[in-house]
Amino acid sequence: MSTSDDNTNETFVSHLLELRTRLLYAFGGLLLVFICLIPWASDLYALLAEPLIAKLPKGGQMIAIDVITPFFVPIKVAMMVAFLISLPYLLYQAWLFVAPGMHEHEKRLMLPLITASVILFFLGMTFAYFLVFPVVFGFFSGVAPQGVAMMTDIDKYLSFVMGMFLAFGVTFEVPVAVVVMVKMEMVTIAKLKEIRPYIVVGAFILGALLTPPDVVSQFMLAIPLWLLYEAGIVVAGIMSKGSAQVEANNG
Template identity: 75%
Template sequence: MSSSESFISHLIELRKRLMNAGIALLLVFICLFPWASDLYALLAQPLLAKLPKGGQMIATDVTTPFFVPLKVALMASFLIALPYILYQVWRFVAPGLYEHEKRMIVPLIFASTVLFFCGMSFAYFVVFPVVFGFVTAAAPIGVAVMTDIDKYLSFVLSMFMAFGITFQVPVAVVLLVRMGVVSVAKLREIRPYIIVGAFVIGAIFTPPDVVSQLMLALPLWLLYEAGIVVASWTRPVEKPVQLGSRF
């Protein structure tokens, strides 16, 4: 097969996998659409539970009450369809991987997905009640706390991303050790810098209170330590030498 034919076949395969992933996402979204408002109410519950009696959220734009729940339904659809989407990614890249890479990437994808969901759950069930309790309690006397639903969604998504990515630290540590990029001894040596960096990240991606900053920095540090422990059980992979194209 010529290089041009090989390139076209890869494009056809990529289109097939993207279509499969898109159809799965669309089907889940259609099923969730009737409950879009309920999904937003569930997402807003951590803040609503901390608002003073009679407090409520507001919508400042004309179309916001419609599009914000729609975004939440789309986000939930993506999370539900994520395992199948990752499976489509795997089917596309698998033919170009070495055997040792195939054995490594499946557990890594599984662990990354589970840890990302764990990070989001930690933010929703642990961090949000503390942060929103602090924010609402800090409001001056006579100031009514009424958050715009679109801004609330943006804040929640940024926190989900921050904690979801933070919980990927063990996977990143293990992957770096397996690839031979860094040794376990070196990871232990740079531990003080990681701790400082964790608190800097906590200060950047959380509201300006010590509690919420600690709630991001401490898990980041502990997950780094967990990654070192798991990585110490592994050893770098010996890469086979092969000539020619991998496809």
């Protein structure tokens, strides 16, 4: 076997060992946070359920259909919270793995984009929790027929809010997606402005598909999606001008 083949094999093995190390660190950090949160799992679920509880009629409550649900659902919430708390650390471990193989200009672009992605995802979840949930649950509580008590299963509620968190978290990533597409020259800023009407229509279609069937919550997803698209165009334009200025100075 040639020396080059030996070097290739050694490099491959070293990458695998590095990947194993980063995965162990990531899993260990996530597990540690999760273990620390277990004693407060029920409190975390109570906090998650507060937007619905606040909109139920006086004396209203949630229910658990399955016997094991009261135990496993709070544990799921603790796992979700542990993941969110650990997310910066998990991304840092991923960064340590991929950064050595990246060029300097790629590092300068990726680090701000990753940071912005995390912040925007958290902002999307915060927007859903504090602004969207009270409106949605107030609507459903208000339209319940006379004599019908609204008592939601805690597991189904968790599935609902997880879907909403994901929908709004991904929606708030739109500026990052726009910037990446412009920087990779997949699309121009002029083209993004040209297709603006289609984006607006698509935003309202997504709002109808991803949110409950009430007009207010659909608008609360569609309008931020549109505004974030516009913000992405603005940021991409600023970054493009900055890059052009740097190239002109270097030239």
